[in-house]
Amino acid sequence: MVKTSGGALLLSLKLDQGSAKPLSSQLCLALRELILSGALRAGDRLPASRTVARDLGVSRTTVIEAFARLQAEGLIEARVGAGSYVSAALDGPRPSPAGAPAAAPAPPPPRLSETMTRRAETFFDRLPHEPRAFTTAMPAFDAFPMALWSRHVAKHWRDQREVVLGYGDSQGYLPLRRAVAAHLRANRAIACEPEQIFIVNGAQHGFQLIASILLDPGDPVWIENPGAIGARNCFAAAGAELVPVPVDEEGLVVEAGLVQAPGFRLAFVTPSHQQPMGSTMSLRRRLALLAAAEQADAWIVEDDYDGEFCYAGRPPPTLKSTDSAGRVIYVGTFSKSLFPALRLGYVLVPPGLVEVFDKAMRCFVPGVPSNPQAVVADFMEEGNFATHIRRMRKLYAERHEALLAAARARLGGLLEVVPTGTGLHTVGLLAPVLEETEVARRAWERGITVVPLQRFALAPIAARGLVLGFSGVGPAELKRGVAVLGAVMEEVLAEAAAAPSLVDRHPRPPSRHPRGSGDPEEEAADTSPTASAQAAPVSGSPLSRG
Numbered sequence: 385m386v387k388t389s390g391g392a393l394l395l396s397l398k399l400d401q402g403s404a405k406p407l408s409s410q411l412c413l414a415l416r417e418l419i420l421s422g423a424l425r426a427g428d429r430l431p432a433s434r435t436v437a438r439d440l441g442v443s444r445t446t447v448i449e450a451f452a453r454l455q456a457e458g459l460i461e462a463r464v465g466a467g468s469y470v471s472a473a474l475d476g477p478r479p480s481p482a483g484a485p486a487a488a489p490a491p492p493p494p495r496l497s498e499t500m501t502r503r504a505e506t507f508f509d510r511l512p513h514e515p516r517a518f519t520t521a522m523p524a525f526d527a528f529p530m531a532l533w534s535r536h537v538a539k540h541w542r543d544q545r546e547v548v549l550g551y552g553d554s555q556g557y558l559p560l561r562r563a564v565a566a567h568l569r570a571n572r573a574i575a576c577e578p579e580q581i582f583i584v585n586g587a588q589h590g591f592q593l594i595a596s597i598l599l600d601p602g603d604p605v606w607i608e609n610p611g612a613i614g615a616r617n618c619f620a621a622a623g624a625e626l627v628p629v630p631v632d633e634e635g636l637v638v639e640a641g642l643v644q645a646p647g648f649r650l651a652f653v654t655p656s657h658q659q660p661m662g663s664t665m666s667l668r669r670r671l672a673l674l675a676a677a678e679q680a681d682a683w684i685v686e687d688d689y690d691g692e693f694c695y696a697g698r699p700p701p702t703l704k705s706t707d708s709a710g711r712v713i714y715v716g717t718f719s720k721s722l723f724p725a726l727r728l729g730y731v732l733v734p735p736g737l738v739e740v741f742d743k744a745m746r747c748f749v750p751g752v753p754s755n756p757q758a759v760v761a762d763f764m765e766e767g768n769f770a771t772h773i774r775r776m777r778k779l780y781a782e783r784h785e786a787l788l789a790a791a792r793a794r795l796g797g798l799l800e801v802v803p804t805g806t807g808l809h810t811v812g813l814l815a816p817v818l819e820e821t822e823v824a825r826r827a828w829e830r831g832i833t834v835v836p837l838q839r840f841a842l843a844p845i846a847a848r849g850l851v852l853g854f855s856g857v858g859p860a861e862l863k864r865g866v867a868v869l870g871a872v873m874e875e876v877l878a879e880a881a882a883a884p885s886l887v888d889r890h891p892r893p894p895s896r897h898p899r900g901s902g903d904p905e906e907e908a909a910d911t912s913p914t915a916s917a918q919a920a921p922v923s924g925s926p927l928s929r930g
Contacts, residue, residue, distance in 0.1 A: 517865025
């Protein structure tokens, strides 16, 4: 039988046995202050009088007297057979405790590191992830095999206690690293060993780890423009000088990067499904990037965040699979392939970096909880992960087609939704007269999430449009979202004559190649971080925070 909670711990209370003030009064005042300050919340159970008396070294009569006074004041209530609880009437604003000091003046801003002080204004909040139409990076929760997963969890918790409750391997649970290595060899054509794999708390943790080991303040880092916000924030926080390199239909324009920073220290790329534009890096560009990294003695971070999900034949090859010089650090995540609450990812490093990464994981990097690692390892070893991926590919392909069909029927002349062969999102190119931030703001207010392309840009880009996720909701919700989005854009158009600010003052025809202009000189002309996407925030929605 499960026992009722024993109540809050009150060991911090101090009673002065030598004071002239009765102990019951001291206890009453101390409990009153805890309640009025919010330390004890409405509905919290107080310990039994016998427990309080034992913990504080006083008689039970003393405790009963204090409880009786608090009950008379309406601060606590007694429930027959259940004990004493903080009154439900206190679930709201509370008066200050008697004798509380006046509010102190606001303290001066805290002193921050020079790097954080310089970089804070360039940070953008990561995107909100609510289960609504067009939210990006959202797997299909409605199709996840919860019953099967629960059986794996229950099986793990029946294991030996030292396995379930003890400290895990700092590099990561060995069976999981073996399973990941086997998966990458079989499905992503990457030759690797478990010793090269480090389990981290999600891809973002992996980027932070890489930055802390490989970057010094001021090191130039190539960042895709537009590109992934989370990784950009990580490298900026490490003090790196971010170099926005344009992308086109072949991926990162290596020639533009070499013009801006030929001595780059690191390049961050999403070659399988460029974030956010959706292009796949061509073999020509991959070879050029590998050659540039070898020439500059630089590293390449490959973020393969959703490359598992391919709808047109085999998944695109990874950059790591063509890396013969050991320049590519490959980062993967289970947030898209399974679910984000796991907070599990992995970093695959070249052999030459294994020793230093192992040292960092053992000495100063917080470990990753071993229990979810063990469950994922079982899930993979028994073949359930591969089955789930195949099932999700089919489901996401259907949702992708549902989005395209709904867009063709409703958004003609307003938004050209570009088909994608990989991943969980695509982009839509706006009609020349529509301003993307205004459309996104109004769409958010109507319950759908579309993200302006400019939000991903560190320097100005030619492409204008919206990022549309299609994986997290079913076809009916996608169709409803398309209808809402169409109504929003028609509303903006109808108000354009009366409110010119809702229309792009310098309209350009939408590019037939949404990956960028392809002209390195044109797209790299303004590389100042302050000339970034912050120029057009989406006021009034979480999409504007940054």
